[in-house]
Amino acid sequence: MVSTSLWMDTEILPEAAELKGDAHCDVAVVGSGIAGLSTAYELSKRGQSVIVIDRKGIARGMTARTSAHLAPLCDDLMTEFKKLRGAEIAKLFYESQAAAVDRIEEIQASEKIACDFMRLDGYLFQGNGMPADIIDQELEAVQEVGAPVHRLVGVPLKGCEERHVLRYPRQAKIHPLKYLAGIAAVCETNGVRFFANSPVEEVAERDGGVALRTSHGQITAGHAVIATNASIADRFQLHSKVAPYRTYVVAFAIARGELPDGLYWDTEDPYHYVRLQAGPDDHDFVLVGGEDHKSGEADDADQRFARLESWARELIPAVGSVTHRWSGQVLDTIDYAGFIGREPGSERIYLAMGDSGQGLTHGVMGAVLNSSLILGGDHPWRSVYAPDRKPLAAARNFLRENMTILQNLAEYVAPGEIASVEELKLGEGAILRRGLEKIAAYRDKAGELHLHSASCTHIGCHLHWNSFETCWDCPCHGSIFAPNGQPINAPAVSALRPVQR
Ligand SMILES: Cc1cc2nc3c(=O)[nH]c(=O)nc-3n(C[C@H](O)[C@H](O)[C@H](O)COP(=O)(O)OP(=O)(O)OC[C@H]3O[C@@H](n4cnc5c(N)ncnc54)[C@H](O)[C@@H]3O)c2cc1C
Ligand code: FES
Incomplete structure (x- = not known):
């Protein structure tokens, strides 16, 4: 079965042309995933002239491969986040991520985007054979940041009736590409110009603005936002604080009503997660994901899919046949927050990179943050995501992730x-x-x-x-x-x- 996600058949601006010649705008956005399109949306709503440019078609990057939970708490656990960044920043992190879910809800309602947005509860449950004190510690950390949470025993997955659980009310899920198709249509109405199949080869500050070069044209702009998932503007500094992980998803058919709707994930490392997506007629899809590994460090997808399938069949015996299998990449930062804001050493180039598995909420929140900074304001979330922050408490993660480079270069011999x-x-x-x-x-x-x-x-x-x-x-x-x-x-x-x- 070839790699195809549940969302990929959604068409988004298929007629976007290649950039040929010169173009000018207030803000050039490189990348048309959730981060880029959300930025174009926020800025065009505030009267800015915006160009979105992508090396592929519109929204064909990692956003087409997501599993689309909208979960505002750190997926590496708030306990861990607080250890690295302290209680105050942890609270701001939660508030900013929760605001992103609210923003998606508001936009899809006000713009009338049919994208299956739904509020529902999230359940973090004790992993197989794992101690319950992870749940207790996490309860304390989540209460401290002010998020709603309830401690329970049992989730409706077979064999998990006695597991310790945290329930998070009012998380959400969405069809990511239906949402982006809606956003892109609003952007077009607001005058945003789209260029596809136009790889940006160079971004540089020039003459009080920014110049972006492709092989057949150039964009000059007052500001640029680099929303290419991993930044093409930064050569090394930020990349040394981010590690790529490949992650896998299997979708199964399931008769409607067999599994209570919710977002479920366990405390294992890497964790497993489960969500439902409405399907046609009388059946839905269950998405089961996990089995992450550092990118390039394994080439055994079939075994990983087999393990996900057997995990799913054991915990959810009602699952039917496998309908889709795909993988993608997430960029884990060493302190679990993305790098969003002004590129270090630059005046007019802004970044949105490093999602730590929460790239949808990071993309939407980052669009609000970068737009506000570009338009001359400050923002209370700036310090949480500032690309020039020095996360000293994360030095151990920094060393661990950068061992990859040393080991990798040794492969040349x-x-x-x-x-x-x-x-x-x-x-x-x-x-x-x-x-x-x-x-x-x-x-x-x-x-x-x-x-x-x-x-x-x-x-x-x-x-x-x-x-x-x-x-x-x-x-x-x-x-x-x-x-x-x-x-x-x-x-x-x-x-x-x-x-x-
Ligand atoms: C399997 C999986 C499950 C996930 N689950 C969740 C989840 O449940 N919740 C959540 O919040 N997040 C989740 N994520 C993470 C989230 O989906 C991503 O972080 C997010 O979609 C990334 O969006 P983006 O806009 O930054 O990048 P992308 O969607 O990758 O967009 C970047 C764009 O930049 C373009 N580009 C790159 N280089 C250039 C260039 N030189 N010139 C022009 N264009 C360029 C690319 O073509 C691409 O279109 C998941 C990810 C995966 C893979
Ligand atoms: S992505 Fe940096 S060396 Fe390959």
Whole structure:
């Protein structure tokens, strides 16, 4: 089964053209996921002229691969957040994330966007064999930030009747691409111009503004917001505080009414989660996700899907056949909050990156925050997400995540995974050594070979093949490359160097 999410068949502005020639606006937004489109929405509502530009079609990035819980509490637990950032910032973090859920609710209602938005309760339940004191500690941390919470025993999942649970009232869920389709339509009405299939290759402050260069044109703007998931503006500094994790989702058909609607997730690491999505006729979809690993550090998606499926069938015996399987990438920051606000050292470039698995609420909240900063105001949430913050208490996480780079660079001296391209079957990719060089080799389904340098064009880490998604993953900062060498996920902006056979 190929990787397809439940949302991907939603069309969003399919007619957006490529940028050719020059264009000018007040604010240029690079990236058309939830972060970019929400920014365009907020700014165009305030009378700014806005251009949104994307390397692919509109909203074809990680937002098309989400599972779309709208959960305002830190998914790495508020207990952990408070340890790293203190009680005051933890409270502001919760308030800002809750405000993002309120903002989505308000926008879909006022703009009449049919996007299946629904308020419902979230349930954090004790993982299998895990101590209950995690629940007690989390209860205390959540009460301290002022979020509504109730302690219970049992969730309606088989074998979990005695597990300790926290219930969070009024969390929410949404169909992410129906929401973005609605936002994009409002933006168009507000005069926002969209360019698709136009990779931005360079962003620079120039002549009291910002210039953004693509291979066929240039945008000049008063300000730019880089909403490319991982920033293409920052070369290294912020990327060293963010680690990419690949995460997996399986959707099953289920007869309506078999599972009480709610958002369920456990305290395991990585955690499992469950949500329902309305389906056609008399059945719904159950989404079950988890099995995360650091990007590029495993290529065993089938086993991970099998484990998710057996977990789901044990806890929810009513699930039917598997309808969709997909994976995506989340960017965990070392202190669990994104980097949103003015790019360090810059006057006019703003960022929205690092979602820690809560990228939808980060995207919407970040749009409010960046818009307010661009329009000259300050904002009470600025310090929570400031890209130039120094999270000293997170030094251990910083060292752990950056070990990946050292281990990765050591791979350049290791042997190749195959001795010759003749070993590659149709549709297979692997690393080949030729002298001192490491080559990313892929043989497509028609038998044609695609050979590129295995060195990521961001800052040179060694790529790994992802056979489920048919792409090259960079374990260091989240770049992803298609078999033809083109980057499909930032921070890389350049294609892999082709290598002769
Ligand atoms: C499986 C999964 C489950 C998740 N579950 C949840 C959840 O339940 N709740 C939650 O809040 N979050 C969740 N997340 C995280 C969330 O979905 C993402 O963090 C969020 O959608 C990212 O939005 P974005 O706008 O930052 O990035 P994207 O949607 O990736 O958009 C970035 C855009 O930038 C474009 N771009 C990149 N480089 C360039 C360039 N050089 N030039 C032009 N354009 C460029 C890309 O093409 C892309 O369209 C999940 C993620 C995954 C993968
Ligand atoms: S993403 Fe930074 S080196 Fe590859």
